[in-house]
Amino acid sequence: MIESLKGRSLLTWLDYQSEEIRFLLDLAKQVKAETQRGEQPQRFRGKTLALIFEKRSTRTRCSFETAFGEEGGHPVFLSTADIQLGAKESIEDTARVLGRMFSALEFRGFKQSTVETLAKYSGVPVYNGLTGSFHPTQALADIMTLEECFGPARGQKLVFVGDGRNNVARSLMVICAKLGVHFSVLSPPELFPGEDLRKTCALLAEASGSRISVSADPEEAAGASALYTDVWVSMGEEAEREERLRLLRPYQVNQALMDRTGRRDTIFLHCLPAVRGEEVMSEVLDGPSSRAWDQAENRKHTIKAIMLATLGRAPGSAPGSAPGWAGNY
Ligand code: CP
Ligand code: NVA
Numbered sequence: 001m002i003e004s005l006k007g008r009s010l011l012t013w014l015d016y017q018s019e020e021i022r023f024l025l026d027l028a029k030q031v032k033a034e035t036q037r038g039e040q041p042q043r044f045r046g047k048t049l050a051l052i053f054e055k056r057s058t059r060t061r062c063s064f065e066t067a068f069g070e071e072g073g074h075p076v077f078l079s080t081a082d083i084q085l086g087a088k089e090s091i092e093d094t095a096r097v098l099g100r101m102f103s104a105l106e107f108r109g110f111k112q113s114t115v116e117t118l119a120k121y122s123g124v125p126v127y128n129g130l131t132g133s134f135h136p137t138q139a140l141a142d143i144m145t146l147e148e149c150f151g152p153a154r155g156q157k158l159v160f161v162g163d164g165r166n167n168v169a170r171s172l173m174v175i176c177a178k179l180g181v182h183f184s185v186l187s188p189p190e191l192f193p194g195e196d197l198r199k200t201c202a203l204l205a206e207a208s209g210s211r212i213s214v215s216a217d218p219e220e221a222a223g224a225s226a227l228y229t230d231v232w233v234s235m236g237e238e239a240e241r242e243e244r245l246r247l248l249r250p251y252q253v254n255q256a257l258m259d260r261t262g263r264r265d266t267i268f269l270h271c272l273p274a275v276r277g278e279e280v281m282s283e284v285l286d287g288p289s290s291r292a293w294d295q296a297e298n299r300k301h302t303i304k305a306i307m308l309a310t311l312g313r314a315p316g317s318a319p320g321s322a323p324g325w326a327g328n329y
Pocket of ligand 2 (some may be wrong): 104166167168230231235236271272273
């Protein structure tokens with residue numbers, strides 16, 4: 001399994017087998033346990049990581065930077081306000097150059113096509129740190145958090161409440177469909193995820209045994225192991241704010257909605273940052289059911305696991321076989 005992950009990019013979970021995702025989840029748990037024991041191996045020593053950000057970030061940037069740096073790697077933060085990418089230099093040329101200097105690249109920004117192009121032309125592993133389409137590293141931390149509370153995620157029910165077309169909802173739909181987790185989007189019909197992704201996930205769900213559904217009815221929350229929400233207005237969509245608030249006000253996660261699950265052990269998840277009083281009330285985010293802070297911490301452990309496996313540094317990797325520049329012109 002390790003061998004199949006070595007040298008790979010993570011652009012969307014659609015590209016990964018369920019066994020590979022399972023492997024990464026188990027590795028993230030090992031990595032977290034090591035950290036809790038105070039161990040600090042130096043598995044990224046001699047490695048470099050470029051962190052390219054077109055959009056703001058707290059958790060994702062800090063997870064990549066600390067996970068890589070504390071194990072001896074050298075992360076370099078590159079805001080697109082400072083580098084040539086997108087202004088004076090094409091994505092292809094930037095990828096070619098960075099691929100000669102770095103062991104791996106991370107990109108956060110607007111277009112999925114940008115992260116795809118970076119992966120195609122750099123020749124080194126590229127990690128999607130969020131685009132308008134997907135936020136895959138987030139989804140791995142979300143499943144890890146679910147498993148910390150309930151054991152194996154297979155057969156659990158995760159309900160995403162809010163903007164069902166956004167990057168977080170779409171990534172959750174894919175990872176749940178791959179792993180056999182039942183997944184529902186609870187949102188107004190105008191914000192249901194697109195038909196194409198729903199069809200793709202329906203096929204994956206058939207194979208994994210998960211049930212994927214979309215609904216505007218709060219009854220969809222019934223039986224949920226976890227209710228999950230995200231901001232109503234994602235980065236780059238600020239012009240749609242008024243319309244979004246109008247559509248999503250009935251879909252706020254508050255105690256009344258938590259009660260509709262009919263379970264006392266339902267947890268609340270949020271990728272953060274949160275806007276209290278919009279998508280979630282403080283009574284829930286700061287209440288006893290919230291696992292949002294564990295979830296934030298798990299970003300670091302899961303991101304470290306992804307980098308260890310793809311850079312050939314996970315336990316069991318053949319020595320000296322870490323990927324490097326592969327000569328992609
Ligand atoms: N959840 C998440 O991606 O947070 P940041 O935007 O702070 O990175
Ligand atoms: N959907 C949000 C996620 C932030 C982590 C956004 O794209 O802004």
